[in-house]
Amino acid sequence: MKQHILPAIRLTLVCIVFFCGVYTLAIYGIAQAAPAKGKGEEVTVNNKTVGYKLIGQSFTQDKYFWGRPSAVGYNAAGSGGSNKGPSNPDYLHDVQSRIDTFLVHNPGIKKEDIPSDLVTASGSGEDPDISVEAASIQVKRIAAVRGIDGTKINALVTANTEGPLFGLFGTQKVNVLKLNIALDEMK
Numbered sequence: 183m184k185q186h187i188l189p190a191i192r193l194t195l196v197c198i199v200f201f202c203g204v205y206t207l208a209i210y211g212i213a214q215a216a217p218a219k220g221k222g223e224e225v226t227v228n229n230k231t232v233g234y235k236l237i238g239q240s241f242t243q244d245k246y247f248w249g250r251p252s253a254v255g256y257n258a259a260g261s262g263g264s265n266k267g268p269s270n271p272d273y274l275h276d277v278q279s280r281i282d283t284f285l286v287h288n289p290g291i292k293k294e295d296i297p298s299d300l301v302t303a304s305g306s307g308e309d310p311d312i313s314v315e316a317a318s319i320q321v322k323r324i325a326a327v328r329g330i331d332g333t334k335i336n337a338l339v340t341a342n343t344e345g346p347l348f349g350l351f352g353t354q355k356v357n358v359l360k361l362n363i364a365l366d367e368m369k
Contacts, residue, residue: 225359227366233359234258238310241362244287245327247320249358250299251280253307263305277301288323295319311355314343330368338364 213220223235233239238249240256253264266273280301281293297316299309317339325332342361346352 225363227363232363234310235357235359236310238308239359241358244323246362246365247312247317247324247356247358248284248300249312250309251276251301251303253303256308258308261306261308263307264303288320290322291319310359311344311357314339314354314356317356317361324365328365334368335365338368 210220217223222237224231225233225235237258238252238256240252241248254260254262264273264276266276268274281296284296284300285291285293297313297319299313300316300319303309318336321332321335321339324330325335339356339361342356342364343354344357345354
């Protein structure tokens with residue numbers, strides 16, 4: 183038994199030192215090389231912080247683009263998905279409720295035309311981006327509420343569209359906070 187317990191205790195101590203010390207310091211060092219030293223990239227307007235680039239926010243007014251729903255109420259301290267499967271009745275109810283709300287605020291849109299990212303939460307529950315399709319389908323509503331030509335808003339969406347990472351990974355996306363700030367700055 184001694185043959186197994188002593189090596190197990192040594193391995194446990196080595197793991198504790200590595201994961202509590204060395205690994206933690208390595209990750210901290212990497213974060214210090216990141217923009218804003220790993221504290222998040224603040225988005226400011228008129229010297230006032232209005233949000234963070236990588237954390238989604240709730241926009242519910244018709245004059246703004248709506249982002250992805252959040253499974254955690256946009257609470258950055260509690261990041262996580264709903265963990266409900268696609269056949270879960272509660273999940274299906276939540277999605278149907280989001281579809282109904284979207285259709286009420288966007289008359290003339292058909293249910294099958296609504297992009298999934300407008301009615302389903304992301305894995306983190308805090309996704310700051312939506313697809314170009316999700317932004318484009320909202321242009322008519324925003325143009326009507328703000329009294330702005332839809333082609334100008336479409337151009338704004340195009341100007342705020344980010345390509346895939348390194349041109350390879352992911353799809354085109356639009357950061358909702360940045361888009362709404364640009365929308366407010368539009369004359």
